[in-house]
Amino acid sequence: MAKDNKAEKETKPAKAEKNSKKADKKKKKNNPFKSIAAFFKSTNAERKKVVWPNAKETIKNAAIVLVVTLVVGVAIYGIDSLLTLGMKQVKSLADSTTVSAEADDSADSDADIVDDDTAESTTADTTTAAETTTAESTTAE
Numbered sequence: 001m002a003k004d005n006k007a008e009k010e011t012k013p014a015k016a017e018k019n020s021k022k023a024d025k026k027k028k029k030n031n032p033f034k035s036i037a038a039f040f041k042s043t044n045a046e047r048k049k050v051v052w053p054n055a056k057e058t059i060k061n062a063a064i065v066l067v068v069t070l071v072v073g074v075a076i077y078g079i080d081s082l083l084t085l086g087m088k089q090v091k092s093l094a095d096s097t098t099v100s101a102e103a104d105d106s107a108d109s110d111a112d113i114v115d116d117d118t119a120e121s122t123t124a125d126t127t128t129a130a131e132t133t134t135a136e137s138t139t140a141e
Contacts, residue, residue: 054062
């Protein structure tokens with residue numbers, strides 16, 4: 001074990017030296033032009049590795065995309081139609097419930113509203129008839 005402890009002590013200073021060298025490298029600023037050149041070199045190397053699909057693979061992939069798009073579109077249309085139908089049912093149920101509740105609560109007030117509308121239309125008809133009579137008498141003279 002004594003030998004192991006000595007080995008550990010010897011490796012620790014070596015690691016410290018490596019860490020200090022890394023810190024020194026970080027402190028030094030790199031030339032920006034060298035960094036840009038390295039970037040373009042690596043980009044060009046990656047570009048050369050690209051494998052383009054042939055025409056048959058491209059057509060196959062395009063067909064797959066179209067089929068999946070159609071399937072998803074039909075699924076969305078179906079769900080939308082079902083939800084729309086459901087909302088129409090809920091709305092009609094709510095309207096029928098509201099109308100029947102209003103009819104039970106205020107049957108007399110509905111009659112008053114109808115009477116008011118009839119009175120207004122009768123007044124408008126009377127005015128129109130009076131204007132027509134005045135216009136006829138003026139033309140006759």
